[in-house]
Amino acid sequence: MKKKQNKILIVDDNSSIAVLVKQIFKDENYKIDSYTNPVDALISTEQEKYDLLLLDIVMPEMDGFKFAKQFTVHHPETPIIFISGYGNKEKNQVKSYDMGSYGYIEKPINIKTIKAKIKSIIKIKLLKDELISEKEKLDNIFKFSDDEIILTDENFNTVSRNNRFFPIDMKNFFDTLNYLGLKNECSLISNFKISDDSHILLNINIPGRYTNANISKIYDTEGDRIGFLIIIRDVTETVKIERQKKQFIATLTHDLKTPVRAEERALQMLINGDFGEIKKEQKEILKELLASSKFMGRMTDNLLTKYKIENESFKIRKEYNSLKKTIEKCVDSIKYILESKRQVLIVNYKTEHEYFFYDDIEFSRVLINLISNASEYSQIKKRITLTVSEKDNQVSIAIKDNGFGIPDDEIEYIFDEFHSSAKRFKKVGSGLGLFITKKIIEAHNGSISVKSTYGKGSEFTVLIPQENLSEV
Numbered sequence: 455m456k457k458k459q460n461k462i463l464i465v466d467d468n469s470s471i472a473v474l475v476k477q478i479f480k481d482e483n484y485k486i487d488s489y490t491n492p493v494d495a496l497i498s499t500e501q502e503k504y505d506l507l508l509l510d511i512v513m514p515e516m517d518g519f520k521f522a523k524q525f526t527v528h529h530p531e532t533p534i535i536f537i538s539g540y541g542n543k544e545k546n547q548v549k550s551y552d553m554g555s556y557g558y559i560e561k562p563i564n565i566k567t568i569k570a571k572i573k574s575i576i577k578i579k580l581l582k583d584e585l586i587s588e589k590e591k592l593d594n595i596f597k598f599s600d601d602e603i604i605l606t607d608e609n610f611n612t613v614s615r616n617n618r619f620f621p622i623d624m625k626n627f628f629d630t631l632n633y634l635g636l637k638n639e640c641s642l643i644s645n646f647k648i649s650d651d652s653h654i655l656l657n658i659n660i661p662g663r664y665t666n667a668n669i670s671k672i673y674d675t676e677g678d679r680i681g682f683l684i685i686i687r688d689v690t691e692t693v694k695i696e697r698q699k700k701q702f703i704a705t706l707t708h709d710l711k712t713p714v715r716a717e718e719r720a721l722q723m724l725i726n727g728d729f730g731e732i733k734k735e736q737k738e739i740l741k742e743l744l745a746s747s748k749f750m751g752r753m754t755d756n757l758l759t760k761y762k763i764e765n766e767s768f769k770i771r772k773e774y775n776s777l778k779k780t781i782e783k784c785v786d787s788i789k790y791i792l793e794s795k796r797q798v799l800i801v802n803y804k805t806e807h808e809y810f811f812y813d814d815i816e817f818s819r820v821l822i823n824l825i826s827n828a829s830e831y832s833q834i835k836k837r838i839t840l841t842v843s844e845k846d847n848q849v850s851i852a853i854k855d856n857g858f859g860i861p862d863d864e865i866e867y868i869f870d871e872f873h874s875s876a877k878r879f880k881k882v883g884s885g886l887g888l889f890i891t892k893k894i895i896e897a898h899n900g901s902i903s904v905k906s907t908y909g910k911g912s913e914f915t916v917l918i919p920q921e922n923l924s925e926v
Contacts, residue, residue: 554677
């Protein structure tokens with residue numbers, strides 16, 4: 455079956471808007487008619503049908519409001535988006551919405567904004583046509599769909615539903631949510647009702663089930679909102695399977711942790727000569743193996759920590775620790791990684807105190823992740839600097855490298871889950887190190903930031919608040 459072609463009408467005395475919209479949708483199934491003269495547009499389009507009208511407000515022959523009034527006589531079902539870059543913005547907005555417009559866009563046009571609005575409004579327009587003009591088609595959907603489909607009026611009173619699984623014996627959808635104790639969902643829907651958004655996606659987790667809900671506003675041919683279409687999909691089995699996957703990964707990771715630790719200890723003993731002297735060449739190979747084993751150990755630790763964070767079982771246990779000893783311990787655990795690349799780590803202590811309040815195990819994970827990253831993304835023989843300082847009852851740890859740096863378009867995503875620069879350098883990486891590092895620091899009520907110049911290096915700065923440092 456051939457897909458319906460969406461038709462857009464653009465009336466604007468400046469042809470640049472039409473050129474822009476045609477360029478945006480050049481590869482999609484859209485037919486776009488445009489006019490720079492509103493009078494010509496009224497005459498030429500009287501017998502046409504459109505899914506959307508983009509209408510300029512300020513035009514010499516006829517302003518957009520007058521055009522809209524005449525246009526809707528023959529096209530009452532066509533949604534209108536008013537466009538303007540001049541005049542009284544607030545007055546124009548109010549007047550446009552009073553006339554039943556679906557949106558108001560200011561010039562200069564933002565490509566992403568106008569594309570999203572056009573697609574969203576056309577989608578709602580098509581949905582409205584199905585609901586209002588093709589009731590029989592909707593009845594068939596109700597009959598055969600596995601999803602819960604609920605049609606309500608403007609006040610969320612139930613008009614029709616297909617009774618799949620949602621316990622909505624009450625007459626009002628809102629009353630049902632309140633009865634189930636879903637106050638957060640009620641708040642989200644209340645805000646959506648008074649917003650300009652055409653639809654909202656949210657989770658409605660009724661007792662014994664996990665569901666995803668899509669709620670869309672419905673308008674009549676006059677452009678007045680007359681109700682809501684609520685489609686609820688049961689995703690209980692999907693959630694259970696996803697949890698089983700995560701549980702499997704967590705269990706596997708936990709089981710891997712013990713042999714990896716044993717391997718590290720055995721390799722360390724061999725390097726130390728506990729089983730007899732070994733040749734220099736053999737020692738170098740063992741160091742490489744140990745570095746790889748420690749990398750595997752960090753990955754398993756990160757995966758386990760991620761699992762704890764997701765299941766809200768991640769907790770820190772803060773006490774006073776020697777930061778100097780923590781740093782020395784961390785450096786010792788990754789010294790072979792630094793040695794393999796002949797890199798030098800310089801530690802500067804610019805602090806009056808040695809003891810600070812933090813979780814030694816988790817904060818060690820932070821330091822190891824940051825130092826390892828600095829080494830991994832720096833070239834051979836490069837210098838890495840770690841500086842400890844105090845400021846305003848905070849301890850600051852800054853780790854600076856002279857490595858590859860981070861591109862500007864990656865900076866804002868650098869702490870996101872599974873974001874990794876490894877592929878860019880053909881390296882192996884899970885994309886969890888910095889994500890978990892940030893979570894650990896936030897659990898300490900601290901913060902982490904990064905400054906980077908692509909091609910020259912990066913500096914990560916961790917700030918952890920401390921109380922009563924003067925008394926330590």
